[in-house]
Amino acid sequence: MIIAYRGGNFVTENKRPSYGNVSHSLDILLFFREHEECSLGELAEMLDLRKSYLLKLLDNLKEKGFLSLDTTTGKYRLGLSCLELGNAYEQRLDIRKVSHPDLVQLSSKTNELVHLGVMDSNIVVLLERIMNQESGLRLQFHLSLTSPPYSTGLGKVLLAYSDQEVVENYLSTKELIPYSPHTTIEPNMIRVELEQIRNKGYYLSFETFESGISCLAAPVFSRHGKIAAAVSICAPTVRIMSKEKELVTHLLETTSNISNILGHNSPFEIK
Template identity: 30%
Template structure:
């Protein structure tokens, strides 16, 4: 069932990921939770000569990736704490978060703003922004991200990328059967 869900997710995400890739020329990733890490399940390479360590099937830490922070932010706080208790906090860069408490402290903000950030925490010189992808039950099943060199990130670029990601994350989620909370509340009241 998990494999079939992943196939549907990748198929539905591919169109949106290609659209973001064409609009930004940056690398776009789809990642899911895998025990104590994230695993990349789909990727659109950057048009620029950007070389990243990511590849489909590769695992990366939850604590130093934007996708990981998104996946953790939508978990029950006790579940996120439990997951982080099994994580070995290796510092990929000097900016990597080094403890469960440091990660837990930023999760409310991630959830409130609707996106997670990796500001050179996984790879020096590289930033990443990610949004959640929801299934039909309203559970976060993946993170959709865009990665780009820090030198290309101004405030306008960041807000533009966040808007693109949110729009695409919602489109993918909707195709998977997700309905936004307002629609779910209306259905529950009727």
């Protein structure tokens, strides 16, 4: 209740809270996540708002560029400001910062060594390494800060979701040497493995980089469905094999959550 002074007298007024307009404006924008276009009447019915009130909100959103109006059909759709806002959000995302809490949680749940890696000029670059004291692995025993993609779980996953032209150029020009007796170096076999990864959504790397050490790896996707990074769990082979299903579940929960934060609708599922 507001007390005002008018014409020599104090009067009381009831003032409607302003946050209702903001909430309804956000409801309108969220509505267009699932609908390409909609008329004033359809919006009023679906959002249960008065047309006169709704029109003011639509005009404000249109003025700011968040909605556009097709004057021929009389239907509204999202405007360029939504795209600009989404791009600004994406550019400010630091995948290391975004993924760190989930990687720490993954290491804590599994009691194993966890890695986050990206591909840069046909080299896997480690961005993050979470060491759990219970894992028993020492850092010098597995993976340097960079490694060739054909030799590791991270690398195979990053290759699997890279552009086909990039993969073919890599397999036809790079010398592939074995790091262990289980490293695949035959290009056609690698192509088969990459197809299997895309079908399953994750990869079990059986001692491909170092004897006695295996890992499970899965992709992280960006808003546009492009691969942004890969996450792996590394452990002695006996532990990986004995609890593979449990580890895969935790791994895919983690990569799905990070992908969702990056703007990709990535439901968690094990194929």
